[in-house]
Amino acid sequence: MDLETAFRNQAEACGRLGSPMYAELLSRAADDVVDGGPTAAVLAGYEDEPGPSALALRLAGSVHRLVLERRAGAVAAYYPSVGGTWADEPGWAAVRELLADQPDAVREWLDRPPQTNEVGRSAALLGGLLELSAAWPGRPVRLLELGSSGGLNLLADRYRYRTRDGRDVGPRDSPVVVEDAWTGPVPTDAAWPRIVERTGSDVLPVDVATTEGRLTLTAYVWADQVHRHERLRGALAVAAQVPPQVRAQSAGDLVDAIDLEAGPDGALTVVWHSVMWQYLDRAEQDRVRSRLDALGAAASDDRPFAHLFLEPTRRSPDEDHEFWVVLESWPSGGAPVRRFLGRSRGHGVPCDWERAGAGDPAPA
Template sequence: MSTPTLAVQFRDHAQQMRGLYRFLLTHLADDWESGGVVREICRDWEAAPAESLVQLRLLARLQRLVLTRRARELGSYYPNLGGSADYRNSWPAFRTVLAEHVQELRDALQVVPQTNEVGRATALLVGIFDAVRRSGLDRIRLLEPGASAGLNLLVDHFRIGRDTPTGWASGPADSPLRLERAVIGAVQPVDYTIVSRRGCDLAPVDPTTEEGRLTLTSFVWPDDLERHERLKAALQVAAHHPVTVDRSTASEWLDARLSEDAGHRVLTVVWNSVTAQYWPPDEQDRVHDILSAAAGRVPLAQVSMEHVSSEEHQGAQLTVAVSVGSGDPGTFEPVRVATVADHGVPVNVLP
């Protein structure tokens, strides 16, 4: 089967969006087909598979121009910047900006999408509750391959849940980031302590720098104001609680980390969210083998939020596998705990 043209990929993605980005993707597709400036910007990507998400790379760099005030004339169309102008007549202005920044936009297509959705911390927390309850261990070493900026590693610094007499809540009451009503269904909260945390990524983002914050912000859709607010709040937390994200492949990094001593009665939790699907098949196999081998040696849990290809329209699946290091890695099997929206909320806990 041949790879869909970029115009087809742009239009397919437009159907998942609304507002400004749906409008822009449709016009970007038209311009590509007519041999316009978009064809020039994307000329090295015409055979790119859909999972490369060329459209998101282009839209992010375009938003970056607006965020850095080098395309001031477009700011009125971006709701996250307070813009409320009618975008339906904006294509000539956008096309002019594209033509003025061809080389910069071409170069920016090398930057892979980096959203680091902190709403997914809710899924991680539900998975931690399950892993702690099943293992009987409440001290956690948290590891995240594909961590991007590592924001979800700060899950215990976020306020998640509802502060009501009949509800539950976890995390500091004064946290800048509050994920309320983010879980649908029954949850059994437990106490836990993260004793260490670390992540890896092929292209780590440092959220304590202006460059890092700009990169993360540029990949959030401009009309999704809740996601922008969540990111701003998480960046405040990260400024006070920086985490280490190493530059590495998942398999090499996990092999090294899982060879280290986690400490007495510490449960190692390996957390991955919407990242394993982008690993090559041989990398997926290596990660699986490394985790299976480690599960026979040390207390280990894998909390995974990933799409199942046959059920992609139903959201991601949250699964938890737990082993107490009994020497039998065969017991390390994932159990489906919940379904999760792409951006992490809500988490629908299974009965």
């Protein structure tokens, strides 16, 4: 995929996901690439980057970082995240001038993957955990996350969620309230998950206890989506009280180290992840998949195991990829059962819950 196509695709996606500012910004950046302007100069050497590497979002995050650090001059006046107001013509002109004047500063972040650590995705994941809580009531939960970034979704049980029909679940005093979390029959009356272990892994973990770590996560939140910035600030406050443990290791290394016999008696071990699978190469995906199947085969009623994820997934070969919440479990260590619990969005909300059901066989 060439740069122009990648940027136009990302611009369209931003528009669908409620960011008219980034839709316009990246569309104009695509035009500038075609015209050989400052955007093309900044991206020189990245022409062969694949679409899943999200180069457009890496560029947007790098510019946003300079705005947050007060290094972007006139650009800040157009960024809602710092009190500005976006306007297409002057806003793009200011960004284009920044790319021309500070290309090296912009390039500083182009080699790192976007690490939004989107707290809204906790709704999709927590909904799956409620399904598990309904199936295994009262079980202590060992929660392990792949691609954790700053580990904020490991704190999903510390956030409050509000359904579209007005039901509230979760701690009443949480500084995070995920509005419009779910529609449909999510089991909000299930026992609240009792998480006794929460561990994540990331090849480039973000330390949310540091100024640099908080800046990193903030920079990758789209600048005109103020509600997401509010959720992030609340989650960072929770993390200050309950620091997430995120190891600097690959997804494969984390799953290889899982011991189902560890933890308290009867513990339910859950591996989850959200919008990170595309960043693993095929060999790493196969390694993780093989280990998950081995863990499932070793599971028992006394030591159950589940795999829960929110990723672009096809429910059937003739359907398009959508952001499905998928739960895989291995009853009594038998054949895996895959359940499509609900459709979500890239940023997690709203999540349209469908069913728990008996599930569909996982593909071979």
